[in-house]
Amino acid sequence: MGFLKMPFRLIMLVVLVQLLLLAMSCHRGTSRASTASAAHAQAKPGCLNRCGDVEIPYPFGTEPGCFLNEDFRITCNDTHFNPPKPFLWDSNIDVVNISIDGHLNVMQYIASDCYDRKGNSEPSYDATISLSDFTVSDTGNNLVVIGCDSYAIVSGFLGEDSYESGCRSTCDSLDYVTNGSCVGIGCCQIEIPGGLKELDVEALSYNNHTNVSSFNPCTYAFVVDQSEFHFTSNYLALGGIPDQFPMVLHWEITTNKTCEEEKICGLNASCDEPKDNNNTSSGYHCKCNKGCEGNPYLSDGCQDVNECEDPSLNNCTRTHICDNIPGSYTCRCRKGFHGDGTKDGRGCIPNQNTALKVALGVGISFVFATMIISWLHFLWKRRRYMKLKEKFFEQNGGRILQRELSKLQGQSSEKAKIFTEEEIKRVTNNYANVIGRGGSGDVYKGFLPDRTPVAVKKSNIVDHKKNDEFINELVVVSQINNRNVVRLLGCCLETQVPLLVYEFVGNGTLFEHIHEKDKGKATNNLSWEVRLKIAAETAGALSYLHSETNVPIIHRDVKSANILLDEKYTAKIFDFGASKLVPIDEIIKNTILKGTSGYLDPESCQTSKLTDKSDVYSFGVVLAELLTGEKALMSDGQEERSLAMHFLSSLEQNRLLEILDGRIVNDGNKKQLKEVARLTARCLSVRGKERPTMREVALELKGQYF
Structure with a gap:
């Protein structure tokens, strides 16, 4: 059976190996991506590569000689900000990200127009941004107007032509305003075209917010990257809107010469042709040639990618040899195989001799792997078994x-x-x-x-x-x-x-011999002499537990069902699951009630205190069972009565002979029966102090028996 399971185990091993290789491949891919990202963000050698949390790649820079021209100068303000913040030129345009592909993420202040409850104007602000040779990107910037008595105008230049557009937003109550919805109720937005320069945003009000001043005293307007904006009704309140929002600019390198004449791009890089689509782009961008990655604006920024290190970048088969060449790679087959080594070509086919060697090698490897896996499986099962045993030992x-x-x-x-x-x-x-x-x-x-x-x-x-x-x-x-x-x-x-x-101990329990006639026990053999012997031995055992062990032991569940009899009717106490070790003369307080109904010490039930006299009371119930043949809880068909109370009541009324088991009245010594009955009554005393000790009980029963 173990051998039949080998293929499954081998498959599992192969799967684990493949997962390991995949993880290694992913790790290599992550490393490559990180390296590529770092290469793209490279600054000019010897120049500051970062300002605060923003990377500054060339052609941008913070110091003379570190940027291409003044259009790409970044001011890194470390005087008023910690960490430092980068700004375009000497402006207040906060730069948050620079991308080599021609995009620039900046923060723009918002325009506002506010009024008090009487409609009196408070200071208003326009949001103006002069972009020099940069323009608003065509990747999804929107003009946004926020307010319930509001409209805004955005203006600028699109090439040689002027541009102007606007959007209005109204509402009578916040009940009509929906978070996330910017369609004219509390919020309005329109897309603005790429290529805009010298952007100016003006916030205005129709009726000075007099009808909505209780919940919206201001008009706010700004241009924002639509992917970074999510409207919330909190923006309608005074002071509930941020000071700035992000927008995306487009940058490119403009020159009167060609890209090659200007030598804009470095080695292993080439120029993108200028695009003049509605006057939105007319400059140049550089990009690394195929098979290279890095910063294309640096002289040696584009480095060759080794496609052979990453299986996802090459088309070679598993049995290939991959050779990296500048900008590309080639595949060839290993020794013993022939073909072109590519996945979509002929691949690599083993030679005839090679096929035999491979088959033999695979067979030997399979047998060896099977033996190793079997041994490892055996060790694993053994270790698991030992661990399980240790776990159970602890539990x-x-x-x-x-x-x-x-x-x-x-x-x-x-x-x-x-x-x-x-x-x-x-x-x-x-x-x-x-x-x-x-x-x-x-x-x-x-x-x-x-x-x-x-x-x-x-x-x-x-x-x-x-x-x-x-x-x-x-x-x-x-x-x-x-x-x-x-x-x-x-x-x-x-x-x-x-x-x-x-x-x-194979002769059943004392309970069975006294009470369960239907189970075939030799009940008639329990003569008074045998019963007295059982009582004396049980009392002696309890006395031993109370006074002759190193630490006194209280059984807590003395009953006829916990007294076993051997073939000679020798009594043996068992079931110590509820027992307690008690230091000498110590009373256990607040104990959890243990034992069996009918045998429980009434004083312990009332006081929650446990002493050795609790066992004396329970043994007294066993003596009453031996004398009367009745169970600890007597039943007359309607309700249960306590044997202990019934026994004490009968003794007080001088009706002892009426309640004794008829089988022992005939063969027992009546004087002896009365002595044992009086001893039973003392054991069943409600007050523990009035009960004898088990040692006293054992000595008296031993005296009666012998």
Whole structure:
């Protein structure tokens, strides 16, 4: 099966290699684009290349000898601006971008005409720009008028002829004004022709804004690059509009001589023929020859492009040899191939001997690549498996467990075995034999390699919110060494849910023997003597937990269902998921209620305080079950009643013999039954201080039994 998957893995490897090559190609393309951009923006050697954020390419410049002529002089103002700002000549025309292709982006001040609420005029301003030999570009500049009682006039010269045009904008209310719409309602725009010089914009009002002064006291007008303008109704308010807007100018080199005579362009560059289209252009532009890039106005600004470095720039096949030549490239085939080496030509065809060698080489390479990929895949799967086990170890509280167990160093307890997931599957025959299901998990029967039966508890914890309970149970049980407590043999933490391995106790629970006749348990074998033995052993185990371990342990869920019986009816306590380690004489306050209804200490329920007397009360309910054969919550078909309260009430009314299990009344010592009943009542006292300790209970039951 692994071999069948090899072609897919090889394809994935090829795809990854191609993606890597593509990324390298893109990187080379980016580098080339960056280099080209830098070359285009080159200033004359020894001259300032930048003013603030704006690059200054030749024929523009900031110092004598750095610009072609006065038309291209840039003033870099670093006195009043930080960072410095470039301006055309000695004007206030703010330059924001210079393009080698003949475009110049500048900022233009706006014209305004404002009035107060009575219609009195305030200072107005016209926007005038004198462009020398530069002109307004034909790439989409618009005259824009903003206002609700407004119109504007733009004038200038188009070649030898004068030009004048205008646009009007009106509105009665802001309700009619739409953001982004400039069609005459609050905003009007018209396209102006390229080639205009000495541009003048005048803002005017029809009625001095008297009807709209509450929301629009001014007329604003300006020429703007239409791609950089987006109308908003905020512009209608006083002071709501910027001081400047961008527009695009056209520049070219004018001369009475030809471009070649003037030697305008550098090496590897040529002149664009002058265009005289409605008097919009009559000068020259330079451009790099095909196969070159850079600044064509510098003597050596256009450099040869190496098309062989970028596959997108050449037409050679993959098996080619690309040779770069000035302004172009050639393709030829490698040794062992013949043809012209081009994609749209004959390409490169392998010679006969070469084809055999290539086939053999490909075959060997494929086998070798298959072996390498298989090995890498194996290592990857192994690493992933190890990482997954580490992840589960962390999720299942492995670090917390290590920390808690380290606190118990030096204490006498058998070391629990750490099982692997594979060992657990072999022990349980892949979880085939379920012997119990509960709220905290499922229990499976299994056998160790020496055929010792075990019970494997698989926790239901998936969201890991109850990790502390699981780790608590593991820590508690690992330090217990008592014949009447189920012994922990080991654990497994490298699975998605944690696992605990216990000794197997195969005769069911005390609850089943007392209450579940329909399940075939040998209920009749629970004579009074056996019941007293079970009670004494359980009390002894709880006494051990309370007073004989290094740190006292409160079980918190003592009940007949948590007492297992072996074939000799020896009692064994289990399920320590809710248990607490409690320092001596300490009372746990504000504890979260744990346990089973019917067995819960009423004092703990009221005070939220946990003591060892909580286990005493729960054990008292178990004693009542042994004496009466009734469940902790009795049901008469309509409602449930507490066995503890029923037992205490019957004892007070001197009706003990009426509530005792008939099977033990006949074979038990009545005096002994009464003594155990009185002990049960003391355990069930509502006030914890009036209850005996588990040690006292164990000694009294042991005395009764022996």
